[in-house]
Amino acid sequence: MGEIKQVLGSAVPPHTPHAISVSLPTWRDNVGYEEGDARVVNSMVSGYPRFFIHLSIERLAKFCEQKYGIGNERCMLLPTQKIAEDCRSFMHDRSVAVGTPINARLVHVFICPEEAQNGDAAPASKARGCADLHIVLFPADAFPIAKQFWQHTGLGISSRLAETCLALLPKENAAAVQRPTSPVSGRFPSKGHNRHYSSVKSPPTSPVLKPAKFSASSEADELDPDTVYLEERYGRNLPLEAASFAKRVLRSRVAGVLLRDDSAHTHEQKELEVGPSVRGISTVAADDVYLCPTGMSAIWTAHAAARATRPLAKSVCFGFPYTDTLKILEKWGPGCYFLGFGVDSDIDELEKILETEAARDSTKPPILALFTEFPSNPLLRSANLPRIRTLADKYDFLIVIDETIGNFVNVEVLPYADILVSSLTKVFSGASNVMGGSLILNPQGRHYPELKKHFNENFEDVYFDEDAIFMERNSRDFKRRIRVIDTNAEAVCDFLRAHSLAGGASSPAIKEVFYPKYTTRQNYDICRIKSADGGEAGGFGGLFSLTFTSLAASHAFFDALPCYKGPSLGTNFTLACPFTILAHFGELDWAAKYGVEEGLVRISVGMEDSRILLRSFEIALKAAEAALISA
Template identity: 45%
Template sequence: MPSFGLGESIPSDTAHAVSVSLPTWKANVGYEEGQQWVVDKMVTGYPRFFIHKSIQALASDIVSRFGQPQQQAMLFPTRKTAQRCYAFIQDKAPRELQTNLQIVNLALSASASVPHVLQSISPSISAVFFVPDAFPIAKQYWQHSGDGISSRRAEFCHGLLKDGLLVSVGPSPAPRSPGVPNAKVFRGPRRYQRPASIDATNGGSSHAANQRDEKNGSPTQGSDTETIESSRFLEERFGRNLDLSKVNNAKSAIRRRIAGVLAGDVDLATKLPTMDSTARGVNNFREDDIYLTPCGMNAIFTAHQTLLKAREPLKSINFGFPYVDTLKILQKFGPGAVFYGHASSADLDDLEAQLKGGARFLSLFCEFPGNPLLACPDLVRIRKLADEYDFAVVIDETIGTFVNVNVLPYADVVVSSLTKIFSGDCNVMGGGLVLNPGSRYYGALKHALDDTFEEKNYWAEDVMFMERNSRDFKSRIDRANANAEAICEVLMAHPNVRNVYYPRFNDSRPNYEACRTPHGGYGGLLSCTLQNKEQAIAFYDALDTAKGPSLGTNFTLTSPYVLLAHYQELEWAASYGVDPSLVRVSVGLEDMELLKSVFARALKATEEVTTESK
């Protein structure tokens, strides 16, 4: 099994890794408390919680060029996403922290000769500038919404900025160069500049300037030779060996895999076959009912914002113990939320009573199965209540995966984090949002998305990596299913394991079976609790797997999930039956017998915990 030091990226030496190594229980506590011995060693982190160093570097450079002293910046892919952050800061921050709050938009220079493919992928950046004390508010928006730029976009655009190809557009503060008054704006290498009247020097024409270049042996700017040279340079400098001309076909391939009509390798240079309109068990299903987002949380955020736009703004329901940011989105970005943390029959009884008493809701959000207890809500009953009392149902299928379960017939919207097992390689983010064409809200949701959805938010390079990674996702899920069941059996056989949480063995299994596909398994995620906290620590520290945040990786990845996700609210989590010492395991593709021996050895370590500590 691989070994990772504290703070190293998972996978190792991966520039855009999604996870980071926290190999001991103590290191997880240190991370949550911001202890320097942990934080100083972290080369990366989970992207919505840890702002990647490439993004930090670009933000610092943008502030130094266009900002004011002591300002900071949060970076977004488009004007709209930046404006949402700006509005969030205005709404949540005290008035004194709203000083010097502004947006700077950067786009390709109009004076640069760039290839069409570069223009087509929209390498833009919009920066929200704020005073340092407003950073926690801006970070909240970044974390909850998933709207922030990816690290690959940051690297790409930073190169453009350094070469003078990415410039400020629209109203913005004048660019500055520290210590150099009235510094001339750098336009980049001469080869990228097209002549214009404002480029003429001291009464000389741009034509004369070009003639001088010819006499010095360089080709006339704007010539075919120069255009070819610029195009070749940019493709080599920024292409990263990815054929970005195939981005649209890559998106199509991803959408069709989500629809369940495409598996395995595909030639992106050819036209993809026609999609079956009855995919996922619904009629009139089309590829354009699937929307790709920069990450899974952004799919949830987009679903909620779209519902607020398409319907009367009302409170939503968070049904079941939530992934932390889902509940925060429902609470902070609209009229609020009602929380049912157990996802039980009793919770549904109470909800039905509220509805019969006249309560009305915008939507119900749930996970299938839930995280981390892997319990499954009763989607059949939820669907009936939604139809009778007019609220939308949004189901997060990330853990179940559409290979194992089909929840679309019960949902108006299905969301998923493609970052997880759909990718598997733990090196790229992505999300999916699927509309059910049979939903009563379909027309209104479609219209709202047509007005607001920005496909270019999902960076082209990330798309290409996601498409490559996902080609074998179905076979990987089948193997993860089998390995997870084998680990459950090892855990359940040991006396120090108090509970094992897995859809096949939970009381809510009938709800899972109602949605399980004909050849589906029970997923690659499980959780367990030990007899006490000391045993949990011993088990975690002795477990010879990768240890860090995220799930769905091709390798087994373990975390003290509740500690990481709810460190500031452990008592609250415990009140919903979620043990603060719970250990969550995302089971990978390793040899089954090897995995069983790894877990058996870690369980052996729990036997050495003294009787007094029990």
């Protein structure tokens, strides 16, 4: 960790074209990012994909604006017509609420290589195929609302899909992206909010471009022909044409049914050895798992399914969640109740809400669904799931649990959920070079038949094939990686807590260590996986947060910690961020009411040597203590 070179705005991991994080090495850098400081923003070549639109997507969007836009229109790029229509509806509804209706237009572009259009596709063309692109065009000043849809739903196109599209564009069109051109006026007449869906193909005489190449990457992340050969030849990636098989492996892996998890070997036979699920519900099958392009899109999909299958009512957000979960519940449907502490006193409040709403209208459930994280991000609190499950059974509402932080190597929460969601982007992948999410229906749940029918009839697989290839590769050893990360995190947290106010240290710089081992431990242990002999086999995960006795100590600790600094978590390497600054910069006082302090530092522990990790945190601790003394 001490040898890490941190360059402001560079990709994390370095030299990774589809990196999930970005280097923001100091506290000042993070504040500058939130304030839009040109020093920070102009240096960024990467960022978390739901917040920072990948440069390849920006380039493709610019092309689409030039070719299909009218006047100053901007656009969002989405993978299907349905999602594009959802985006347009969201923009219309949000804009009507503030009195300035937005009428967005939809354009469908289907891009094929020249060989495919001429019916003489070469092998390379077959591997990458054609690209389907759905464009939502709108006035430039409406971009912030469109960006909300992109951020909250996680349904924007993949950066790998953007590169596929750019690679298939005719040379003259691709080159035109680099220089301003006059937009095409009147190509598609505006029809207000009426549906307008145009179909366009690339000219059949256009030459085919080879996929764009990037600088060499330690992750071998780019999909140029040489890389594809190396990845497949040495057994890392499945062949690109094996995407459907890779998705079947991923669904089986997430379902916990694989008896032999050797996808690279079994690809030739196309058969997977499966058995009863290890998730606490033995009847879970791969067909109960739905892959999503991001973790947040899994949450959005779960909420949409609840609204489509159950009587409409407010939902409950239980515990302080990652910010976009709450935004989804507030902005789609009739709203939600926010019980932001996530402790038993909030369950008491929940019971009062349920009783009041049931008395007001006994013909329907008092709430739609309860959403909670297990444990929560960033305070690592674990809800009392048995008590909540009892209320759900009594009052007939759905429970949606986000297990991203706990993960099913450590905890068993599916028996308490109707729908289980997770961000596969995090520790399931670990490599921080691909996005993904999963959603599982509990086949033993009371509402499984209606939910299953809804998904059978409405679910769209929009997980881009090349992302699935990388996710499959990355996740083959996730169980082994989690064990290492669990061990490392527990050692670091024990060290830091011994030097904290909560741990009884005198004049400490650290106030509290938020970690499932010390935070709502009883609730966590209820779901913590036990070994065959009754002992505890599940760990406490790799994420923890720190609060400090002064802001100066917090800043000093963060700046001195010799690890990567940037958004995201669950990486194979240690990654830290000033969580409240990044997630709640515009609402610091509100977050503080729920214990999410301005100076909170969130740390995701990686797989480094434990001795090196402990020395690194000792360096940061000494810096924080020195800042406390000099303050």
